[in-house]
Structures are given as C-alpha cells and as structure tokens.
Amino acid sequence: MEKIVLGVDIGGSHITAALIDLEKKKEISKTRFRARLNAHASAAEIIGAWALTIENAMGRYAGMPAWISIAMPGPMDYKNGICLIKDQDKYESLYKVNIKEKLAQRLNFPAAKISFRNDAVCFLQGEIFSGSIKGLDKAIGLTLGTGLGTAHMIDGKAFDSDLWKMPFLKGIAEDYISTRWFVTRFEELAEVKIKDVKDLVENHRDSPYFRSIFIEFSMNLAKFIYKFVRKKMPLAAVIGGNIAQAEAFFLDDTRKYLAQMMGYSFPIKRSTLGEKATLIGAGSCL
Incomplete structure (x- = not known):
C-alpha cells in the first residue's frame, strides 16, 4: 500500500480525488470522484464537502492509502496546511x-500523512512524471x-513561480488571465453576464x-508567457485548467502572437x- 496514495485537486469551483498507483504512474480505475x-x-x-469526496474515492479501494496529497491554490502555508486565501x-x-x-x-486520518502542495506545481509535476513534457529537463506550466x-521545473522537480x-x-497577471477576466470583459462588451468560459463557449x-x-x-496570454519565458528560459510550456478546455478558440493564436514576440516558434x-495531471502530480510530489 506504500505505493498507493490519494491525490486531491481543489480548485475555486470543484474538488476531484482519486487513488494513484505511483509504481504504475497512473490513476487507479473507478476511484475518481x-x-x-x-x-x-x-x-x-466546504471542509465537509471536501471530506465527503475524499471518503468516496478512498471507499472504492481495499485498505487505506499511505498518504493524502492535496493540490490547492495559494496563497497558503502549505507546510502546516493553513489557508491564506x-x-x-x-x-x-x-x-x-x-x-x-x-x-x-473529519477523516480519522493522521494529520502527519496529509500534505498540501501548490496546484500549479502539482500540475507541472504530473506532466513531468507521465505527461506531455516527460523527458524535458526545463519547462514551465500554467x-x-x-x-x-x-x-517551473528545476532538475525534474516542479516549483511555484508565484507569478x-x-x-x-x-x-x-491574474486580472487578465482567469475566468474572472472573461466574465468581466464579456459583460463589458456584450452587456451579458456569463458564469464562466464553459458557459461562454456553450451558449x-x-x-x-x-x-x-x-x-x-x-x-x-502570449504577452504573459513571453515574460515568463524571459524569466525562466524553458524549452517548452504546458497549459492546463478549465480555460484550457477551450483551447480551440485561443491556443493557435497564442502561439502565433508569441512567435511574433520571440522571433521563433516556442512550443x-x-x-x-x-x-x-494535478492528481498524479499531487501523489508524486511526496
């Protein structure tokens, strides 16, 4: 069971939990909630809702995980598990x-075996561990x-860039690259209130x-990535998160604008x- 951990991804509007097999570098089937x-x-x-999701994921597998590793946005005292948002x-x-x-x-689980990591760090670590930038030695994640x-990555490990x-x-940066920007900007332009980017795309x-x-x-986004690249000099960038699901409407343009700024095509x-990615990264960050 030492190789079985519970990865948890907490965002601003959701929580996802799943058991991760670190040896096989993958999520255990039918344990995701x-x-x-x-x-x-x-x-x-909020804590009750988190605990219920975690219990549902743990309840789909015999035995207890060796660790619960939680990916969560900051600011936060990650070492002590204190929220500073x-x-x-x-x-x-x-x-x-x-x-x-x-x-x-709430979970009757040892506090010493519950850890917190920055969600972007876990996302990048997951992509390094078994995702789209596996094998690269220098990359950034958004x-x-x-x-x-x-x-950003240093020697195969991900660290919070806090940008x-x-x-x-x-x-x-977050004023312009977030769900909040889409909601505010679309209301300014169209005088219509949307819930999020999914609502924008669907309706x-x-x-x-x-x-x-x-x-x-x-x-x-291209302007921001340009600044990020200048700071960390990576070989590639990887993007994830809810807005990335609408990539068909912005990613090619982002690549085009970034290439114009840099003078070459940056991956x-x-x-x-x-x-x-975040679930696997949370588990593999131990």
Whole structure:
C-alpha cells in the first residue's frame, strides 16, 4: 500500500480525488470522484464537502492509502496546511483555518500523512512524471482557471513561480488571465453576464463578441508567457485548467502572437493528462 496514495485537486469551483498507483504512474480505475463546490460557503460546509469526496474515492479501494496529497491554490502555508486565501472571491471563510487538522479529524486520518502542495506545481509535476513534457529537463506550466497558477521545473522537480500577482498591463497577471477576466470583459462588451468560459463557449458562440474576446485573451496570454519565458528560459510550456478546455478558440493564436514576440516558434503544449495531471502530480510530489 506504500505505493498507493490519494491525490486531491481543489480548485475555486470543484474538488476531484482519486487513488494513484505511483509504481504504475497512473490513476487507479473507478476511484475518481469529482464534486462542484460553493467557494463562498462556511468553513464547515466546504471542509465537509471536501471530506465527503475524499471518503468516496478512498471507499472504492481495499485498505487505506499511505498518504493524502492535496493540490490547492495559494496563497497558503502549505507546510502546516493553513489557508491564506484572501480577497480573491473564493474561500473567504477558510482564511487562517488549519485545513490539515480539520480534515484529519473529519477523516480519522493522521494529520502527519496529509500534505498540501501548490496546484500549479502539482500540475507541472504530473506532466513531468507521465505527461506531455516527460523527458524535458526545463519547462514551465500554467493552470488557467478561476485563478492563474504558474510553475517551473528545476532538475525534474516542479516549483511555484508565484507569478499570478506579477505586475501586468494595468493590474496584475491574474486580472487578465482567469475566468474572472472573461466574465468581466464579456459583460463589458456584450452587456451579458456569463458564469464562466464553459458557459461562454456553450451558449454565446453566436455573439458578435465571441471571437474578439478570445483574440484579446490570446494576446494577453502570449504577452504573459513571453515574460515568463524571459524569466525562466524553458524549452517548452504546458497549459492546463478549465480555460484550457477551450483551447480551440485561443491556443493557435497564442502561439502565433508569441512567435511574433520571440522571433521563433516556442512550443506551447496542451496537457495530455488533463485533470489527471494535478492528481498524479499531487501523489508524486511526496
């Protein structure tokens, strides 16, 4: 059982959990559970929803995992399991809560065997471990979703680049590369409120602003990746997260704009593992 760990991916609107076989470098079949979350609920409700998803995943396999490794957005005291997210329109009730202790009590699982890692780090680590950049010795990773996650690789290990708050255009990078930007910008252009990028793609493709908003996003993303590349000098970038599921509407343009800035074609790869990348990465980060 030492090779069986539980990987957990917590985002701004969801939680996914699955058992990971580290020896085989893959998710154990039929152990994945996913649930949508209300990131504005009370701390007890949120932690209860997380615990239920984790219990469902563990309940599909005989025995207990050796470890629970949780990928979660920052800011956070990852070592001690204390949430420090503030003023980000999510998880307000968890500010300064020791999530590690609360989950350990709820799951009746040793706190010493529950660890937290930055979600972008876990995503990149998963892609290094068994995904689209396996074999590369220098790469960067971006998770595009409720927030912006960034990570870079050193000697085969992923580290948090913490560039979501980097000064960018008229604010910080996350202001322009996140679900929040799509929601705000589309409302400015079309005077229509959307829920997220999935809603935009599924219900507003006939809008005269549909193409223009993705072109603008492509340019913003290319500018950001250009700055990221200049900082870390990687051989390739890999992207994941909920927004990446709409890659058909922005990724080719992003590559084109970035090539114009750099003077050559820089590889931007789409995650081959999808959601599994963060789960596998969380497990392999031990």
